[in-house]
Amino acid sequence: MTPAASPLFLREHEVRRGVELLFFGYTRLTRSIDEGLAEHGLGRAHHRALYFIARQPDLTISELLKMLAITKQSLGRVLTDLGERGLVETRTGAIDRRQKLLRLTEEGKAFEAQLFDALRSSLSAAYAAAGQESVTGFWRVLEGLIPPDDRAMVAALQKDIL
Amino acid sequence: MTPAASPLFLREHEVRRGVELLFFGYTRLTRSIDEGLAEHGLGRAHHRALYFIARQPDLTISELLKMLAITKQSLGRVLTDLGERGLVETRTGAIDRRQKLLRLTEEGKAFEAQLFDALRSSLSAAYAAAGQESVTGFWRVLEGLIPPDDRAMVAALQKDIL
DNA sequence: AAGATACGTCAATATGGCTGTCCCATCTTC
């Protein structure tokens, strides 16, 4: 019996295309906010923290660490910078007083919204050009790239949608 | 007259979802090759150069610079490392002797193929889970994220497909 | 011959990660 042609072999072309589009798409999208960040003397690492705090107010440090998948020290520096600039504030957890709950200040919210505008204009233009069915496919493939252990965390972000 | 509801407003949810999936998908995919790179004492920057040289043999330095969108100095270090390890070699351009044409050595090809295996297994699993129509949508949205000026460059990668 | 281009290189600097270790406050469990 001849086995079915290996899908791994057949898909090299498609896989390379995906790798390349992901690289260019992701890097160009992230570059779109560099200017806004530079106005405050911040970098992309700061934006990532800002973004997830905006998304899940009262997030704890350890939850944010899991999202970003960096070390406590790296995150510490970033949060210090954001705190010093008055963009992020913490309060002690009501249930567990060891925890620090992270929130954006009003200024932080305004800044995050400003950065988000750049992301929105790039992404919504791409969505519009591609069409809604394409957007669904875009999401599905990306979901498949996320290791199963991380999926619940990502899915949780979608729950508290406006 | 009531204007149509602003699509920018309506799409915040979708845009946030895209931002998040892109972040997690991209970072998790790139992490999948770190182990292989570490075996040779190399980092992700080296892989990016290796990848595009594999993809377009006889690429010039300036073409590669445009792809990666980094500075000459940054790329110089990466290429020196790759040359020292016998993964990349250069020859003088036949038409324009100022140019250096970049190629992978046999060892370089084998190493790139090994790294590509990790990318292939992640991406092709995601493709398979999502289905072919989703893959098309995935590509379309990502294409829309690439600034028009860069699109020809990315499209050129698809021409010399196996 | 003059100027532009392709590439290399020097020096200095910034950012954002890492490891390992130790500490304190607080919660949980026995």
Add this chain to the structure above:
DNA sequence: GAAGATGGGACAGCCATATTGACGTATCTT
């Protein structure tokens, strides 16, 4: 109430990857 686990902070030192700006050399174009 004591022991241990957990959440968070902090020190020191390191590495990878990027930046800017200036300058040099070979080669191509006009």
